Amino acid sequence: MFRARSTLLSLALTTVASLGVLSCSPSLSDQADLILTGGTVWTGVEAAPWAEAVAVRDGRIQAVGSASEVDGVRGGETRVVELDGRLVTPGFIDNHTHFNRAGELLLGVNLLEVSDEAGFVEAVRKTAERLPEGAWMVGGMWGAYEQWGLST
Structure with missing residues (x-):
């Protein structure tokens, strides 16, 4: 009887200790x-x-x-x-950016996506409508002149 109780107690303590170790692991x-x-x-x-x-x-x-x-x-x-x-630096995707250029594109005329004369005129028109009267229109990043065969 004593031996059975001792074995049962040992088993119970081992189980509790094992559960404690397992609960420490993620x-x-x-x-x-x-x-x-x-x-x-x-x-x-x-x-x-x-x-x-x-x-x-x-x-x-x-x-x-x-x-x-x-x-x-x-x-x-x-x-x-x-x-x-x-x-x-976790979370950074691009560690080389030009924030001032991004700001210029938001505030001025963005010609990055322009691929023809009509798109150029439309981008300038939309920017002119948005700007206060007499304000300078700045920006650009325009490279379509190479595709259009124009001299610069």
């Missing part, structure tokens, strides 16, 4: 596909601009923080990349 649905760690992560968040690691799941940023925090979503299938101190 579930399959929470495991990151990719972890970038051991570097400097610029978050873009004013309150916490720098971190050590990034976790990605299904192509989206899942977690950003210290290496130990992000390690909490590491699973058996997680790919881990050691950054060796390199800088990561």
Whole structure:
């Protein structure tokens, strides 16, 4: 009787301990596909601009923080990349942009999509209607003259 009770108690304790360990591991649905760690992560968040690691799941940023925090979503299938101190800027798609040009295209005449004379006239007309009287029309990015055979 004592032996049966002892065995049952041991089994119960082992089960509880196993459940505790399993609950510390992320579930399959929470495991990151990719972890970038051991570097400097610029978050873009004013309150916490720098971190050590990034976790990605299904192509989206899942977690950003210290290496130990992000390690909490590491699973058996997680790919881990050691950054060796390199800088990561998660979320940036194009790290070479000319914001002033984008602003000019919004404010002035945008001729990027113009492919013929009628389109040119229409783009200039629409911009002139939008601008206050006497305002200068700026912009351009026009390259259709090459297609039209005009000399410049």
